[in-house]
Amino acid sequence: MASRGYQTAGARKKLSRGDEFRMSSVSQNFMKFFRSSSSPETTQAQNLQKLTRRSSGLGELSRNWESAEAMCVLDLGSTSPSNIRLFTERGHRIYSEDLLTASTDPDLVTKDEQGIDVLDSRKFLAENLVYPAAQFDVILCWNLPDYLDEGLVKPVVGRLWSVLKPGGMLLAFFHTRDAGPDSPCHRFHIVGPDTLEMQKIELRREARRAGAGANTISDGFQLQRVFNNRHIENLFRDFASIKFFLARDNIREVLVVR
Amino acid sequence: MSAPASGLAQLGKSVIIKGELSGSEDMYIDGKVDGSIMLKGNNLTVGPNGQVKASIEAKGVVVQGKLDGNVQASERVELRKSAVVNGDITTQRISIEEGAFFKGKVDIHRTDVATK
Numbered sequence: 001m002a003s004r005g006y007q008t009a010g011a012r013k014k015l016s017r018g019d020e021f022r023m024s025s026v027s028q029n030f031m032k033f034f035r036s037s038s039s040p041e042t043t044q045a046q047n048l049q050k051l052t053r054r055s056s057g058l059g060e061l062s063r064n065w066e067s068a069e070a071m072c073v074l075d076l077g078s079t080s081p082s083n084i085r086l087f088t089e090r091g092h093r094i095y096s097e098d099l100l101t102a103s104t105d106p107d108l109v110t111k112d113e114q115g116i117d118v119l120d121s122r123k124f125l126a127e128n129l130v131y132p133a134a135q136f137d138v139i140l141c142w143n144l145p146d147y148l149d150e151g152l153v154k155p156v157v158g159r160l161w162s163v164l165k166p167g168g169m170l171l172a173f174f175h176t177r178d179a180g181p182d183s184p185c186h187r188f189h190i191v192g193p194d195t196l197e198m199q200k201i202e203l204r205r206e207a208r209r210a211g212a213g214a215n216t217i218s219d220g221f222q223l224q225r226v227f228n229n230r231h232i233e234n235l236f237r238d239f240a241s242i243k244f245f246l247a248r249d250n251i252r253e254v255l256v257v258r
Numbered sequence: 259m260s261a262p263a264s265g266l267a268q269l270g271k272s273v274i275i276k277g278e279l280s281g282s283e284d285m286y287i288d289g290k291v292d293g294s295i296m297l298k299g300n301n302l303t304v305g306p307n308g309q310v311k312a313s314i315e316a317k318g319v320v321v322q323g324k325l326d327g328n329v330q331a332s333e334r335v336e337l338r339k340s341a342v343v344n345g346d347i348t349t350q351r352i353s354i355e356e357g358a359f360f361k362g363k364v365d366i367h368r369t370d371v372a373t374k
Contacts (some may be wrong), residue, residue: 081354088352088366095363104362 015091050197056245057171057253059194061138064169064191070230071137074163076144078187078201083140086190095136100185100201100221101155102128103149108212121155129156134165141172142188143251145235147221154235161238164258174252177226183250185221270306279312288323298332306340318348321358328362 065071071092075083076099087094103119105127110120139160145153164170175183186198201221227235229244229252236242236256245253267318269275273289280296287295288305295302297316300371304310308323318334321341327336339357346363354360 029367079354079358079360081356081358084354084360088364091366091368093363093365096360098359098361102357187331 004113010047032140036229050199051186052191053196053198053247053249053251055194055196055253055257056247057173058196058240060188060243060255061169062170062190062193065090065138068137072135074131074136074141075139075140077142080187080189081168082189082191083195095111095131097128099128099144100147103152108152119149119151121152124152125155129159129163131163133162135163137165137168139164139168139170140188143173143175143185145172145227146223146225147173147185148224155239157235163256166240168258170236170256170258172254172256174232174254175223176227176246176250176252185223196238266303282294304341 043188065073065087069091071087073087073092073094075094075096077083078098078101079096084094084096104125108119108124109117110123112118141160145157148156160170184200187199187201191197231250232244232254233242236254239256239258241257243255247256248255267281267305268289269285269287269289270272270290275289277293278296279285279291279293280299282300282346284303285295286302286305287308287310288332289307290309292311293349295310295312295314295316297314298371299317301318301320302316304323304325306322308321308325311326313327314325314329316330316337317332319329319331320333320336320338321343322338323340324342326344328345329343329349330346331347333347333349334351335347335354336346336352337343337354337358337360339355341355341358341360343359346365346366348365348369349350352364352366353356
């Protein structure tokens with residue numbers, strides 16, 4: 001994992017033990033290889049595990065909130081106590097809205113002209129992202145477009161454009177094609193100016209009971225598509241500028257300015 | 259504050275209230291409340307079974323259950339891991355446990371700033 005840019009908190013502690021670490025990781029991987037399915041306890045522990053990663057996009061974005069006063073920030077990921085703490089401690093105002101979970105609302109499902117089940121984007125935007133125009137200085141979009149239902153992506157990005165201030169910045173992450181369809185959806189906690197902790201998202205029980213949407217797998221969200229550079233440029237074509245950062249862990253970071 | 263302490267005003271699981279709730283003592287709500295809650299200078303706890311749809315004014319607010327509405331706490335707000343909160347929070351200090359769901363705005367009012 002470390003060679004792909006990830007490092008677990010547990011692994012960091014063990015690194016100092018030298019040989020002991022190498023032996024234990026070899027035996028763990030050996031056992032994992034033979035385990036066809038993991039126990040619920042193991043799965044839960046894996047979900048709670050946090051991976052640390054460097055983020056160049058975050059590094060560039062964080063310079064703004066270190067210097068500016070009383071910014072208005074919108075976090076579109078799963079509720080992150082550390083993000084809320086980080087911004088409120090600096091005197092900024094933070095709004096938290098978990099759009100991915102909101103998209104699992106079964107009431108959003110409707111039929112299109114061919115009778116196929118689709119999500120009603122108008123209803124979705126009537127209930128979510130309801131803010132005055134040009135309200136936010138920063139929007140943390142994280143990996144939302146990769147996991148959001150196809151019919152919601154463009155309308156949501158359009159709404160994000162309108163609620164972002166001119167000159168405001170939006171940070172989004174996209175998987176590259178090498179990531180694979182089983183790439184887990186993560187929640188992002190900011191732990192440093194350019195450092196994130198990633199935690200696998202487990203769907204809340206309510207969302208699972210409701211049957212969730214087409215974009216979910218049993219206990220989490222499924223990668224819906226892989227955007228290439230041209231798709232991303234097209235998605236954010238109304239914005240003033242776009243900057244790409246290609247990371248080693250099959251993630252393309254994008255920082256856009258309205 | 260996982261269970262109600264003695265000396266608290268308590269609303270049990272089966273209690274349903276619609277309207278304005280006000281008082282001058284700490285309160286523990288494990289039932290349903292629809293309306294508004296005014297406990298200025300006192301603490302409110304929404305228990306794990308609590309379902310509150312109300313605007314809240316209190317000194318401290320602890321949420322373990324469901325809350326739809328804005329919270330104004332003069333001192334502290336705590337969202338426990340089972341909390342599901344939709345609404346804006348204005349307070350001096352906030353703590354949110356891992357696993358809590360929150361949709362809304364957090365506005366921190368600091369006393370040192372307010373007194374200047």
